[in-house]
Amino acid sequence: MSGHIDFDPELTPVPRNDGVDHAVTAARRVIAALLHAGNNSAAEMDEVADRLNDVADYLEKHAPTVAERMVDMWAGQGINRHNPVTGPENAIAPPLLLRSAADGSVTGVTTLGLPYQGPPGYVHGGVSALLLDHSLGVANHVAGTSGMTAQLTLRYRRPTPLFVPLTVTCRQISVDGRKIRTTGTISAGGEECVVAEALFIAVNVPRPGAAQ
Amino acid sequence: MSGHIDFDPELTPVPRNDGVDHAVTAARRVIAALLHAGNNSAAEMDEVADRLNDVADYLEKHAPTVAERMVDMWAGQGINRHNPVTGPENAIAPPLLLRSAADGSVTGVTTLGLPYQGPPGYVHGGVSALLLDHSLGVANHVAGTSGMTAQLTLRYRRPTPLFVPLTVTCRQISVDGRKIRTTGTISAGGEECVVAEALFIAVNVPRPGAAQ
DSSP states (O other), X not given: OTTOXXXXXXXXXXXXXXXXXXXXXXXXXXXXXXXXXXXXXXXXXXXXXXXXHHHHHHHHHHOOOHHHHHHHHTOSSSOOSOSTTTOTTOTTOOOOOOEEOTTXXXXXXXXXXXXXXXXXXXXXXXXHHHXXXXXXXXXXXXXXOOEEEEEEEEEXXXXXXXXXXXXXXXXXXXXXXXXXXXXXXXEEXXXXXXXXXXXXXXXXXXXXXXXX | OTXXXXXXXXXXXXXXXXXXXXXXXXXXXXXXXXXXXXXXXXXXXXXXXXXXXXXXXXXXXXXXXXXXXXXXXXXXXSOOSOSTTTOTTOTTOOOOOOEEOTTSOEEEEEEOOGGGBSSTTBBOHHHHHHHHHHHHHHHHHHHTOOEEEEEEEEEEOSOOBSSSEEEEEEXXXXXXXXXXXXXXXXXXTTEXXXXXXXXXXXXXXXXXXXXX
16 A cells, blocks of 8 residues: 555655765764863864854855745655754754654654753653654655644653664554544653654645645 | 742853854854755855864864763753753754743743744744743743653644744643643744643752762
């Protein structure tokens, strides 16, 4: 059935080693290194700021307009490449790489560092919510009926650790008219840390530039 | 009463124009510019990657150890400077600046751009969850009884727009033994977009390096 897209490259946009993905991977290193440095680092931070502002100036000078970029970034029908969870073009994204399993679920493994910290040594509860909300949406996409999140409930069973592999698994449970129910978990070392239940409402959100 | 900390500088860690904050502000420009550029930009992305990797190398060479940094980043008792929502040292954070109001709530205004996108032109539902989960925690801090998130429910009433000022408001509703109830909203143009209800469990999480 069409829900089992085991090898859909757009479900797992693996970062490329060239183009913008390559630069975004480097930007992730900068984000983490700045957080590791803090204000007690011996680094000359004004010089670092100048170098980063030079890069931003250069990129902005060569960028398309926002309207052009909105059409470009939403081209195609698959999982986009710019979102803040799986997007290889978004330095905020860990990125989480999701794959579909034979049972219809989607799953991925990621290890989060200091930029994603909530309590000391643990993942921020809101970051867990971000990973789950997005992965629930991908599970809907794979199952063939997508929607907008209407209600999301997260239960935090135990703290989610930084620096160890986390497994995110989501699956669509039911579609009843426009109501889509989807559940997911984040686990570490085989133990459930966070459980999500969501109600989505099926809507077709037009993509910029797409024929209406 | 002690809950009304109208001028607590640690509640509103306004980014400084020097030190690591300055470099992090520049890193935010890079994140946004990379996402605006995409793969159809005329920029030489391999050159950009080299320049960013050079910055990361430099920062890593001068950084304290993770153990040292964990003590440093958790020093003091106020709202930390490294978290992914309000943290001026975290390039992932918009950052949201929260202030406490005379009625005991905490509130802040932020405008989110393309790195925080979910549906075309709208904020990612998981990003809204991240902003709310964190701000609920700050509301608990201001009210004087903090805890870990046990359950978080988000209701998405209407899409939250990118590129316009969003108001995040949270307040602690009740403390019953170890159970803390806290609610919050994200509004745009006076209309509620997302409503959060949370149950926190009061716990004293020791900070690294703090006397136990």
